[in-house]
Amino acid sequence: MSLRRHLPHYLMIAPFMILFAAFFLYPIVSGLFYSFHDWNGVQPPVYVGLGNYSKILQSRDFNRAMINLATYIALTVPLGILAALGLALLVDSFTPRWSNLFRNAFFMPVVLPAFLSATIWRWIYAPNFGLLNTILGLFGVGSVNFLNDTGTMLYALIAVDIWVSAGFNMVIILAGLKNIPTELYEAARLDGASKWQQTVFVTLPMLGPVLFFVFTYGFISAMQVFDKPWLLTGSSFASYGGRRNALLFPVMDMMGRAFGGVKFGEAAAYGFLLTVAIVAVTALMFAIRSWRERT
DSSP: OHHHHHHHHHHHHHHHHHHHIIIIIHHHHHHHHHTTEEOOSSSOOEEOTTHHHHHHHHOHHHHHHHHHHHHHHHHHHHHHHHHHHHHHHHHHTSOHHHHHHHHHHHHHHHHSOHHHHHHHHHHHHOTTTSHHHHHHHHTTOOOOOTTTOTTTHHHHHHHHHHHHHHHHHHHHHHHHHHTSOHHHHHHHHHTTOOHHHHIIIIIHHHTHHHHHHHHHHHHHHHHTOOHHHHHHTTOOSSSOSSGGGTTOOHHHHHHIIIIISOOHHHHHHHHHHHHHHHHHHHHHHHHHHHHHHHO
8 A cells, every 4th residue: 555655756757767776887887897897898798706806006107196196186176276266255345236247257178168168279289389388488588398398297187177167166165155144253253353363364264165165075075086188288198297107197098908908807897996085085075074073
């Protein structure tokens, strides 16, 4: 009787559950299965136990990709949030008309297709005739090949990522600024607080949950970086990561093993290692935040 009464409800959620199982649960389970097998996508998979995981952890490309990723996250996430916070405070200080104009302008890089953003920055970074080298030439600085010099490639990518992500983070932070009660600022002004003191002691504490969300989202996105370095270096499955693997990242290495080396078992294991790392660090950040709220 209970089943008959709730049958219409089950039927309404059935399409979602079927799609969820087909396009989410099944890929996870099958990926976990293939991560313990040597499989090229054609021949039957051969069980190798933890062999794929061992190969990945011992490979030079994995070590290089993780070093690049650690440096990239350490610089991109905090600098991107600082840039977004500065833009949000700037836009919030304008009148509504000008605020909307600048908000849309700063958000524009977010909606640009990845290949178009890469094309723009490849022109900016181009040696000799690129915009950045032209400006540097005015100050007597020689031409720099930003996307082929191992000393500048990673920092060039970081600049592109901040340019793309700052607009999205700015909109999130701007929404948080709008929710701060004006009474807090009025009380701070009556106590003689300057603009800087209001920002430090009112704005930033009230933006705590928003900044935590932006930081967490930025970290997860940075862990999965793929399209920007791939496009900036003109990579293919036969050759990727740029000169001396200066822009090699885990997802790029995973895709290269799968579609370049036809090692789908190793790629599946790579994906699970990356997933575990993302989940572990994200859980740690939530645990630290929960602990700070209790103390």
